[in-house]
Amino acid sequence: MRILLVEDDLSLGEGIRTALRRGAFAVDWVQDGASGLLALRGGGFDLVVLDLGLPRMDGIEVIRQLRAAGDAVPVLVLSARERPADRTLGLDVGADDYLGKPFDTAELLARVRALIRRSAGRANPTLESGPLRLDPATLTARWKGRPLDLTRREFALLRVLMEQRGRPMARDAIQRHLYGWDADVASNAVDVHVHQLRRKLEPGIIRTVRGLGYALGDAVGDAP
Structure with a gap:
């Protein structure tokens, strides 16, 4: 399964990419919102792991444009923004799940698997x-x-x-x-x-x- 990671923090991004690869996922990584949206327009991804505070284009705007184009790819938001209003906004514009920073990589992988399973219409985790x-x-x-x-x-x-x-x-x-x-x-x-x-x-x-x-x-x- 192929995942697009959109994260501008180099240390965190490297850690996430490593964790996802160990989970047997192929990972493509970009570091700003505009590049993320461009990559998504090319298609072929099973899920997006998306930061909100990104250069060139905020993660919220990436989700808005993605959904406006009719793309239903699952989006897992990662963000240090802890206010309930920020979480609500992300989910309301079209994100599928939200994970606050800092987070445990085991939980990240579990949420990724759950979103992919849900998007495929499967109830059984195996x-x-x-x-x-x-x-x-x-x-x-x-x-x-x-x-x-x-x-x-x-x-x-x-x-x-x-x-x-x-x-x-x-x-x-x-x-x-x-x-x-x-x-x-x-x-x-x-x-x-x-x-x-x-x-x-x-x-x-x-x-x-x-x-x-x-x-x-x-x-x-x-x-x-």
Whole structure:
């Protein structure tokens, strides 16, 4: 899953990015509101973690313009503004959740997972597909009750395919969800991760959809 972080405090931003990456999220980080809004107009994000006191454009204005454009991407506001009126304003203009600074990174990750789950219309915090079970909170996966030994990238790949179960995802879309804007990614990185995952599951679980990419589960026109 891919997250946009909009935070101008370099130390805090680095800490948040590190925590989110350890949670198997791809993170793109910008440091002012105008750049954040521009990045969001390009699409492809599953969630935004947004500071309010930003240079060039305040976080409240970012949310206003985002919602005015019809973009429903979940927004988690981070702010040192503790007045109830500030929280109310952020939620009323379209934020989905609010976390005051300072905060615990475990709570941040829990709120991120909850917002992504809610936006996908899921009540269950775990992802299940037949005998395959994945727990985003503990970063663990099981196949037929057997624990899977997955790298962080493999876990992230499995999670995004399970979120899109039955629908093919193009390689470049998968790559953005795994790496974000990272420029140092080998052209065959996604194929390598798929190959490794297939070895740890069974043939046919992750399918190649000709001309489209990869899919988990049944999809028309796919082949093992």
